[in-house]
Amino acid sequence: xxxxxxxxxxxxxxxxxxxxxxxxxxxxxxxxxxxxxxxxxxxxxxxxxxxxxxxxxxxxxxxxxxxxxxxxxxxxxxxxxxxxxxxxxxxxxxxxxxxxxxxxxxxxxxxxxxxx
Amino acid sequence: xxxxxxxxxxxxxxxxxxxxxxxxxxxxxxxxxxxxxxxxxxxxxxxxxxxxxxxxxxxxxxxxxxxxxxxxxxxxxxxxxxxxxxxxxxxxxxxxxxxxxxxxxxxxxx
Numbered sequence: 001x002x003x004x005x006x007x008x009x010x011x012x013x014x015x016x017x018x019x020x021x022x023x024x025x026x027x028x029x030x031x032x033x034x035x036x037x038x039x040x041x042x043x044x045x046x047x048x049x050x051x052x053x054x055x056x057x058x059x060x061x062x063x064x065x066x067x068x069x070x071x072x073x074x075x076x077x078x079x080x081x082x083x084x085x086x087x088x089x090x091x092x093x094x095x096x097x098x099x100x101x102x103x104x105x106x107x108x109x110x111x112x113x114x115x116x
Numbered sequence: 117x118x119x120x121x122x123x124x125x126x127x128x129x130x131x132x133x134x135x136x137x138x139x140x141x142x143x144x145x146x147x148x149x150x151x152x153x154x155x156x157x158x159x160x161x162x163x164x165x166x167x168x169x170x171x172x173x174x175x176x177x178x179x180x181x182x183x184x185x186x187x188x189x190x191x192x193x194x195x196x197x198x199x200x201x202x203x204x205x206x207x208x209x210x211x212x213x214x215x216x217x218x219x220x221x222x223x224x225x226x
Contacts, residue, residue, distance in 0.1 A: 012219075016157075033212075035159065037157075041218060041219075042202050042204070042216030042217055042218050042219055043159070043202075043216050044216070045212075045213035045214070045215070048212050048213060055212065056212050058213075060185065065203050079222075083207065090159055091159065102147075102164045103147055103206075104149065104161060104164040105161075105204075105214060106161060107151070107158070107159035108162075109156070110157050110158070111158065112157070
């Protein structure tokens with residue numbers, strides 16, 4: 001079963017360092033989403049891609065955050081100059097948007113970031 | 117933006133009991149999903165149900181779109197049903213993100 005995969009699963013870093021996360025979506029899915037989840041809350045939308053195009057970014061995505069999906073397959077999320085407030089679970093989801101197919105989002109296991 | 121409210125926030129039940137979880141939303145939607153988040157943080161799809169009723173084993177869900185609510189039913193609860201249940205919706209005029217409620221934390225005692 002090749003679901004959505006994320007790497008790494010856990011990341012501990014010091015404040016001010018840069019980190020990069022990777023997401024591999026379900027292979028035929030054309031949409032890829034990034035969410036962030038803090039303790040006790042539901043996931044919050046960050047950004048999404050349709051193929052390689054980044055079509056929407058949340059106000060939560062500050063200038064320190066950048067996401068790419070260069071070939072319309074895997075995606076990376078980079079956080080520069082990390083802050084303690086960036087500590088959270090970063091979730092990736094993918095979906096297939098096509099006529100007659102329900103736009104169900106499938107989530108990966110997440111990357112848990114701890115900023116010391 | 118659209119508001120999503122889930123109730124109850126916490127629910128503790130004995131194994132074998134039935135439960136009903138509710139999701140209210142403030143605007144028309146074109147996507148509604150129920151998820152179970154297990155203790156390791158994995159979000160597991162339960163239902164895609166913007167309207168109507170679906171059943172999958174001991175779980176079923178009903179969305180009344182005109183009244184802007186959805187219900188998730190769990191029958192004959194098992195300890196493995198423990199975790200947080202999230203409802204997530206997409207507003208009718210959006211093509212992208214889904215908005216999550218704050219979840220219902222379900223604890224099933226043996």
